[in-house]
Amino acid sequence: MLPFHTRQGFPQQRKVNLFSKQSLSLLWSRPVLRFLPYLFGLILTLYLFAPFLFNYGRDSLPIPTLPHGAPAGPVEPQVLSLRAQKVRDAYVHAYTSYKKDAWEWDELRPLSGGRDNNFNGWGVSVFDSLDTMWIMGLHDLFHEGLEIVEKSTFYTPPDKFVPFFETIIRYLGGLLSAYALSGEPILLQKADELGRSLLPAFNTTSGLPMFAVNPQTGATGAGWTGGVLWSEALSNQMEFKYLAHLTKRAEYYEKTEHVMEIMYNASIEGGQFPTQWDVSTGKPMNKQFAVGAYADSAHEYLLKQWLLTGQSEPKTKELYLKAVESIINELIYVTPNRNLLYVTDATNGSPSFKFEHLSCFLPGLLALGVHTLDLPLPTKELHSWAAEGIATTCWLSYADQKSGLGPDEMFMARAEPPYTSAKWTTQLAYWEKTGRPGGVPPGLGNTKPEENVGSRDYNPYKTSYLLRPETVESFYILWRTTGDEIWRERGWAIFEAIEKHARLERGYASVGTVDSVPVSHLDEMPSFFLAETLKYLYLMFVDQEIIPLDKYVFNTEAHPLPIFEWSAKERAQYNIPSKPKATKENPFKKQPMSGQST
Ligand SMILES: *[C@@H]1O[C@H](CO)[C@@H](O)[C@H](O)[C@H]1NC(C)=O
Numbered sequence: 001m002l003p004f005h006t007r008q009g010f011p012q013q014r015k016v017n018l019f020s021k022q023s024l025s026l027l028w029s030r031p032v033l034r035f036l037p038y039l040f041g042l043i044l045t046l047y048l049f050a051p052f053l054f055n056y057g058r059d060s061l062p063i064p065t066l067p068h069g070a071p072a073g074p075v076e077p078q079v080l081s082l083r084a085q086k087v088r089d090a091y092v093h094a095y096t097s098y099k100k101d102a103w104e105w106d107e108l109r110p111l112s113g114g115r116d117n118n119f120n121g122w123g124v125s126v127f128d129s130l131d132t133m134w135i136m137g138l139h140d141l142f143h144e145g146l147e148i149v150e151k152s153t154f155y156t157p158p159d160k161f162v163p164f165f166e167t168i169i170r171y172l173g174g175l176l177s178a179y180a181l182s183g184e185p186i187l188l189q190k191a192d193e194l195g196r197s198l199l200p201a202f203n204t205t206s207g208l209p210m211f212a213v214n215p216q217t218g219a220t221g222a223g224w225t226g227g228v229l230w231s232e233a234l235s236n237q238m239e240f241k242y243l244a245h246l247t248k249r250a251e252y253y254e255k256t257e258h259v260m261e262i263m264y265n266a267s268i269e270g271g272q273f274p275t276q277w278d279v280s281t282g283k284p285m286n287k288q289f290a291v292g293a294y295a296d297s298a299h300e301y302l303l304k305q306w307l308l309t310g311q312s313e314p315k316t317k318e319l320y321l322k323a324v325e326s327i328i329n330e331l332i333y334v335t336p337n338r339n340l341l342y343v344t345d346a347t348n349g350s351p352s353f354k355f356e357h358l359s360c361f362l363p364g365l366l367a368l369g370v371h372t373l374d375l376p377l378p379t380k381e382l383h384s385w386a387a388e389g390i391a392t393t394c395w396l397s398y399a400d401q402k403s404g405l406g407p408d409e410m411f412m413a414r415a416e417p418p419y420t421s422a423k424w425t426t427q428l429a430y431w432e433k434t435g436r437p438g439g440v441p442p443g444l445g446n447t448k449p450e451e452n453v454g455s456r457d458y459n460p461y462k463t464s465y466l467l468r469p470e471t472v473e474s475f476y477i478l479w480r481t482t483g484d485e486i487w488r489e490r491g492w493a494i495f496e497a498i499e500k501h502a503r504l505e506r507g508y509a510s511v512g513t514v515d516s517v518p519v520s521h522l523d524e525m526p527s528f529f530l531a532e533t534l535k536y537l538y539l540m541f542v543d544q545e546i547i548p549l550d551k552y553v554f555n556t557e558a559h560p561l562p563i564f565e566w567s568a569k570e571r572a573q574y575n576i577p578s579k580p581k582a583t584k585e586n587p588f589k590k591q592p593m594s595g596q597s598t
């Protein structure tokens with residue numbers, strides 16, 4: 001800690017001599033020496049600020065100016081709507097409950113009033129929600145949280161590991177985002193410290209990261225697959241690239257980009273990246289293509305890397321578009337009776353028909369792509385329909401239940417093999433061929449909740465609602481990019497259901513049974529509820545765009561990072577092509593989702 005305050009051999013020695021009695025009396029007898037107090041002042045100033053002014057080399061901190069795109073001061077919500085206030089109250093209840101019963105531990109156990117160190121034991125609920133506090137204008141809580149950050153040494157016992165992926169997205173992402181918003185130098189210092197201590201995870205034959213690493217010893221550990229999940233390998237590029245840009249440490253860029261290179265070189269057919277990868281060979285280990293668990297955030301980081309780095313690395317965008325094309329062709333299905341659009345996963349081309357709450361991030365990602373990428377109109381239309389249809393199914397999965405909260409996993413009603421009739425693309429092609437009957441594409445248009453369990457076209461496989469963010473995340477992005485108020489209304493209904501069924505005296509608890517009230521609870525309040533769910537809900541209702549979508553990109557844990565441009569030097573160093581000039585139109589204009597415009 002404090003590398004620049006403990007540097008040796010700089011002002012102290014001179015100070016000692018000057019303060020001796022003899023030199024003091026001499027000092028005042030000579031006019032020229034009256035300037036000495038000013039000299040002291042200068043030395044002191046240099047001592048305190050030199051690290052900011054000069055580059056001290058490897059171990060020093062980079063210049064802690066605010067990065068491009070960050071606001072100059074604290075963001076104060078101008079007008080807090082009643083709904084935004086309610087969400088902020090919910091956050092305060094959740095966080096103060098954590099403070100009361102679990103302070104400095106990772107997560108609160110809201111039923112028992114207990115606590116858990118389930119994510120490294122460094123206080124993940126604090127790190128993960130610093131930026132939420134900043135965004136909500138809760139500056140006292142934010143500064144109190146900074147003390148935890150300042151104290152943290154990221155200690156891990158020699159025989160233990162921390163999970164690489166979770167540590168990156170929650171801790172490192174949280175630190176970087178809070179730094180970008182507040183400009184507090186300690187946050188960058190700690191991000192750099194943590195980032196460096198996690199780098200040994202990439203020390204494998206292929207350069208794909210290991211599942212777990214010990215930040216002190218650099219030892220690594222394998223996960224249950226023996227390899228690495230696609231989502232784990234591809235959910236650190238935003239954090240490490242931004243960190244490379246802030247600190248000018250090339251290693252961050254090189255290690256994380258090497259993983260991208262493996263993906264570019266893998267020549268995966270149609271962008272259908274498998275969910276498991278061998279860290280020795282750098283080759284796929286299975287043939288499962290998915291959007292939910294094991295894959296989800298990797299899809300995000302393909303598009304979001306492109307956006308975060310000022311649209312300068314076209315290969316990631318190309319992979320994103322390929323992957324989405326395959327998702328649409330291979331993984332999106334329609335249920336036979338209720339006409340519900342959903343996305344599943346497939347192994348060796350064979351779909352599981354499982355639809356996960358985790359996959360409900362996809363509509364938001366597609367909507368972000370539609371509004372940022374220069375796509376042909378038919379592609380925009382297709383992506384927009386997929387976004388609207390899947391988000392509506394996510395909504396119905398909540399609205400159907402007695403609690404108004406959605407189940408974690410469902411098995412969707414399936415058609416008979418060979419299943420092609422249930423594929424969205426098959427139905428779309430027929431709809432196009434027959435002249436677009438009804439004007440509404442298949443899989444869209446049904447927004448009616450269904451009380452009758454037998455008529456829902458799905459069976460819940462996991463009946464819990466784990467306070468997850470994906471659905472409200474997509475509603476937020478859909479509302480922002482389309483202007484359609486329906487998403488805010490649905491978001492509000494979800495918030496009310498959370499208040500009604502998940503709020504307890506000692507915090508908020510995951511719900512065990514979404515379709516029977518009163519619900520049962522699980523003794524957990526995950527840090528992503530503070531980091532993501534409540535943040536997206538707040539941003540949805542506050543009457544000010546605090547985090548403009550053309551200035552920030554959310555990492556997969558809802559930590560907004562500011563869009564930046566690589567400098568000419570960085571581009572040369574990392575072999576990043578220079579940007580073609582003046583081709584950027586404003587990609588954020590609002591457009592209707594269903595493409596009725598021409
Ligand atoms: C990388 O791994 C090798 C062999 O497993 C080990 O000898 C080396 O010290 C490691 N390097 C770092 C930087 O951890």
Ligand SMILES: *[C@@H]1O[C@H](CO)[C@@H](O)[C@H](O)[C@H]1NC(C)=O
Nearest residue numbers: 207258259261262263264265
């Ligand atoms: C990817 O392919 C290029 C061109 O063949 C090669 O130069 C590079 O080393 C490869 N990178 C990796 C990580 O395999």
